[in-house]
Amino acid sequence: MLEGTLCNKHPIRTEQALKALLADTGGKKYYEEMKSLDVDRPLLWNTVEKTFKSRMRTWLEICAHCGLCADSCFFFRINDRDPQQVPAYKIQSTLGEIIRRKGNVDNTFMRMAMETAWAKCTCCNRCGLYCPHGIDVGAMFSYLRGLLYQQGFVPWELKIGSGMHRIYHAQMDVTDEEFAETCKWMAEEYQEDYPGLTIPMDKTGADILYTLNAREVKHYPEALAEAAILFHLAGEDWTVPRSGWELTNLAMFAGDWEACKMQVEHVYAAIERLKPKRMVGTECGHAHRATVVEGPYWAGRKSGSPPVESIHYIEWVAEALRTGKLKIDPKKRIKERVTLQDSCNYIRNNGLKEVAREIIGYIVEPGYFVEMSPNREHNHCCGGGGGLNGIGIFRKQRNKALITKRDQIIETGATLVIAPCHNCWDAIRDLEEKYCIGIRWSFLKTLLIDRVEVPEHLIMR
């Protein structure tokens, strides 16, 4: 079985292997090796037989090829209505073919399937909303990604991403020690501005266990400080875990099922150890989907839920505003045309559409908020979901995919886009860089801190 030194069927298991992969700038050697990577057909078919179950079998078989999913897909719309971009076609020509051929596919097929799975679908699940049979092509592409990963046909950045989770339990090379140091640093830096501010670590039995995104620790730790400030101002009893603080899961994008499970179990272990009343995750869509929505099933939890009630950051914000724990200074409400990016992963796929709008009602002056069209569960993906944002070889496709979101934003006339999701935030940042439409974009935390009233006893003297 021909395999490369970098591109192969083996998951990353050592730091050395991860570094070797990282040293291959842009994945040049990796993709070269991929061209001659053999397909282990017995393994592929054996995996399908064990894991391809009645729900997906039914979906593939009952698809009437009616084409009603076509217009729901932003890839189809921005690629001149190319029939090869119809969701049903995309899944039938990849996963469907693997099934029909009983796994008897070759290297060229697998590389085509890889491009289709990562550059022609972001697993946004919008097509499933419009299919008369309720067929969820996004879910099937997630499954296909797993088959491709097992055979070594996965984009270089995502092999690295899932490898990071395997080595560091985080999407980036941030160790638990570095996380602890960053918490200490941020608390020190902001303590005088917010007297009494702390970032409690490993507190047992707190009301809230806060989990976040490694990129916040690595590149913009202000986001951690902002979360701490808001919990502090709201008077919350909260903590972060010394280990198990990473909510995100690039392994889900990569289709690395084993690492998916390892990562969520690591977070659940922190919950079991610290026994908080509930977990609040940062402003990240896929992290919520991975750890709160899908993770329990990966971890084999019969309840279908994490060990404690786990909510997205917008749910906590809405609750804090509703209960008066956080109060917005009416004079400081947003008074510019502003719109909201509905994240697929917790709006369409977890029903939080009205929660997001409840927050808008508090922080935006009436008359300034403009909905995108379409919106809520019908909203389009940012264009960079499902891991597409970070994949170099598919940058051209990703940049084109941003056009739908660009035009939606332009149509609103907004100068500010609220994006309470890391992936959406990144995509909107990139679309501004690429297309220069003159917008700003923001997470919620920064906007809240600019507007929230500081309780009398917490005012800096």
Next chain:
Amino acid sequence: MFQKILFATCLREACDHAARMAFDLAQKYDAHLYVFNVFGMPTHGYSQVVTDLITGDEVVLNEEYVDWVKEEIAEYCNQLLKKTKKYSFEVTIGFPHREILRFARLIDPDLIIMGGSTGDPEVSTYKRSIAGSTVQRVAKAAPCPVLVVGYPLPAFWGEYSNVVFGTDFSNASDAGFEFALRLLREQKLDCELHVFHALSDGVIQTGDTNAQEEIRDHIGKTKQQIKQKYDPWMEGLKQYFVEVRKGLPALEILKYADEKHADLIVLGPHTKKWEIIAKDHTSIFEQVIARSRCPVVSVNRFAQGKQD
């Protein structure tokens, strides 16, 4: 006075005068000089790509590129390298202000030196995602004094005739005062120290009549306040002056510094973290460093601990 100096540079013209100051100081104090450059900003989500902050190109990180950046630094510093052998080049990627602060936390320098604003539209995406200038953000949270040199130097360090210290009576101002005093004492400078305060328009609530009298009265009281606060520390200083004026603080400091032919302005920027990022808000400190013809030292509350 300085054993470790961190020169944070963008390798552009805006840093040229700061570079000269950094190497001069390293030579004068036999200090180790860390020449630090943040060359790339993370982009495209979790990818390994960064945007080169000078060229704007998308770059995939590898050792070769890092070596190339270090060669660029060596070329940028060129003649200055003759001044000292105790230097090292440090490069990284990230958001510049945060990485400068992270490195400062690691090496615990005695002084950070930076250039003026680049005013470069090429990095507009970065500027709009992280509002507030790099200098301003570093000055706010640096663990040591931050010296900003934006224009050609009127004098060498230690050859000053006039130092202006602007106070707003905050803790940060106390740290600034300590630094100014220490500079004068340790360097045995035979120069004038001007302690200055600007009363902003909102401070004085004048009635319709006797407005000028009320202002004069307020200025007199503020001068007394300054004397009470700082006199006990002035022992041995022969040339110490107090001045209070009413107006826009940044403008008044700059005007006064100009009148006194100041060689150095010392400030303790007392700005709440979130105020510096408010839209259209430019702090007094940023206005001063943008327009001052002499170097400006910012000393914050963290740096106060450093001096003890």
